[in-house]
Amino acid sequence: MYRRPELEVKWQNLSRTDYQVTSPKSQEYNCFAWAAAENDRWWQPIPGEQFYWPEGVPQEETIAAYIQAYKTLGYEICQGDGLEVGYEKIAIYIDSSGIPTHAARQLANGKWTSKLGWLEDIEHELDGLTGDRYGVVAQILKRAVN
Numbered sequence: 001m002y003r004r005p006e007l008e009v010k011w012q013n014l015s016r017t018d019y020q021v022t023s024p025k026s027q028e029y030n031c032f033a034w035a036a037a038e039n040d041r042w043w044q045p046i047p048g049e050q051f052y053w054p055e056g057v058p059q060e061e062t063i064a065a066y067i068q069a070y071k072t073l074g075y076e077i078c079q080g081d082g083l084e085v086g087y088e089k090i091a092i093y094i095d096s097s098g099i100p101t102h103a104a105r106q107l108a109n110g111k112w113t114s115k116l117g118w119l120e121d122i123e124h125e126l127d128g129l130t131g132d133r134y135g136v137v138a139q140i141l142k143r144a145v146n
Contacts, residue, residue: 007116013131018111019124027118032066034115035090035103036073043069063138066092066100075141081126083110087142091126095135102134 008015032043033052044051045059045066054072058065067077070090081091083106091112093102104112104126111123130136 004120007119007122011116011129011131011133014122014124014128017125017128019122019128021120022113022123023121025119026115029115030117031115032069032100032103034113034121035105036070037105045069061099063092063094063098063100066103067139067141070141074143076143078140078142081106081137081140084142086144088145089140089142091137092139092141093129093134093136094138098138100138102129104129 002021003019004021007021026039028041029039030042030044033039033041036043041052042050043053045053045057045061047059053059054069057069057072075090078089081089089106091104091106092100093104095101102114104114104124106112107123112126113121113123114129115121126137
């Protein structure tokens with residue numbers, strides 16, 4: 001586990017927060033899949049065999065469609081990003097035009113885990129990825145864990 005200055009150039013808030021790289025690069029999955037705890041397919045609402053999107057969810061890049069996609073896994077809208085015992089959370093980031101750009105999943109230690117496109121997975125603080133590239137956190141979702 002380590003830091004990478006190259007990541008701090010792309011996500012400038014990382015340099016001001018506590019983060020660490022937790023996996024090697026991979027093109028097998030993206031952040032939306034990783035937030036759903038999957039690392040074997042690419043979640044994207046685009047028709048085609050190379051992408052996965054939950055059945056019955058509109059194939060559109062809107063916050064409503066992404067929320068609905070995660071609802072198929074038992075997630076519900078919630079207000080706070082703080083750690084809650086018995087729950088796991090997902091944060092959905094949007095850009096200035098409202099298009100979802102990224103998703104992160106909260107870990108049991110209260111930090112967040114993200115897949116950075118085709119790059120590595122990192123453990124980070126929630127605001128470490130806000131900024132020009134991913135925008136802001138628009139919605140937090142949670143589901144009970146056993």
